[in-house]
Amino acid sequence: MQADEERIRSKQSLGRLSWVLIILHGFLGIGAIIGGGGLIIDPSGNILQMPNSLLEHSPFRNFLIPGIVLLLVLGIMPIVIAISLVTQCHWKIGVKLNLYPDRHWAWTFSLYTGFALHIWIMVQVFWIQHVSVIHLVYFAWGIAIQVVTLLPGVQQRYSR
Template identity: 30%
Template sequence: MERQKAVRWLGGTLAVAGLGTWGLSLPGLLLRPRVRRVEMGGIVTLEDAVAACERTGLRGWELVAYAQRLVARKFTAYSLRNPWDTPARAFERGMGFCLQYNPALQQLLRRLGVEARLVHAFRVRDVDNPRWKWGHAWLKVRVGGEERDVCAGHPDNTPGHTRFEPVTPVHELSPLAAALSRFGSGLFGGSLEWWTVLTGRRPGLTFAPRSAVSISGLAGPEAAPVVPGRAHRTMRRLLGGLCFLSGVTASWGGVELFGWPEGGAPGFTVPLSVLEHTPFRDFFVPGLLLFSGVGIPNLVAGALALRRPRWSEVFAFGAGSSLTVWIVTEMAMLRSFHWLHGLYLAVGLGTQATALWLWRHEAPMTRHS
């Protein structure tokens, strides 16, 4: 029994942590530009970059400098909105931060036969802005017995000459530590994005194009506004309908559960035996959670979706996520499947997809109006 309780608590803790991570990441995921691949002179993947470097015929530090400039120019934007991308994937997308573009450069150099170590310092000083001090990761590259600092964070960097100075001890960064650091950076970036959502102020630390060139949506606020047409209006009505369907039925079901915790609501009798594999003894807490965590948010999201205030799609996406998580958790705890589970799982996923579609297609107008 004690072991079962420990497993349940561990599962609940992981579920809460997962939901918290997803919640923090939500604005960044929706704000992330729709860039799948960025091409630069025929170079898309790291394999393309390796071939391009080999064609130059360069050797030694000249080859390292060429690879560093190539990676620096391939990353057209500094971004904390895609921390889950691997270095290779971030290289293809052309956006990322130091724990993505420098590991991408490390992989490139190693394929070229050059020794490179990933290192980091908890604080570095920017030579162009001495007041700016933050954590940073870069490479220690060794060629012919000589080791130099190399960083793809700026095209003007050269091997041995970077635009920053470490002010705390430098340590080597293992792949596991780099992955955990990317995870932490994602949470940090997500908290900054939520700051933007709640205050309307752009912190300027989560996404910044490195050039004025518009590449598949990286143009920023200057992008032409999109005027909603018939398809947009239809999708918005669909979003409102899905949210209201979830909100009304979840609110009513929640009231029946916590109002009659023994499962004896008029016309809605549920035996307590279905809770055998859950931590609940009656339906009071599940009903309260269903009412407050799924029903009310979806009702509010439905109203917001029809009134079209800023960020209504974000709230609707979150409400749809709450329904999806509820259904998946319910099926796991009850260890059973009912056709209503499939129906409402489809409603939750449909709400998320519709909100994301509206965000993508109306974002220039709603965010920059």
């Protein structure tokens, strides 16, 4: 009886680790919305002081498509995930794309976001043929998202 009450209490309150995960997604989303929005508004990259020479080895002539991808995949999606980690709302598409049906879809999408961030950074480095500190920071951010997502307490929080 007491173990059941403790389990219910732990499910009802978001633990510190869950908040860390929510904050990681929130800040990633906010930054990517600002960056992606800036690239969409000004595809030349001037508004964000990004020279067009960064696209020299990429398939793009301007920053519009990268801006859209950044806005949607690393901006809006992490914000949706952060909100869903708090509310545990139902989303049919999220449930269908969930590779871990024993976990809430937002937990699984948290892992997906870490992978998406790693892919984004690796593609960026490949195309610009240069690694900067910001690439390392965001790559580590993706690892942090995945590590926190996989911690036992977080997994238990989002178990079905």
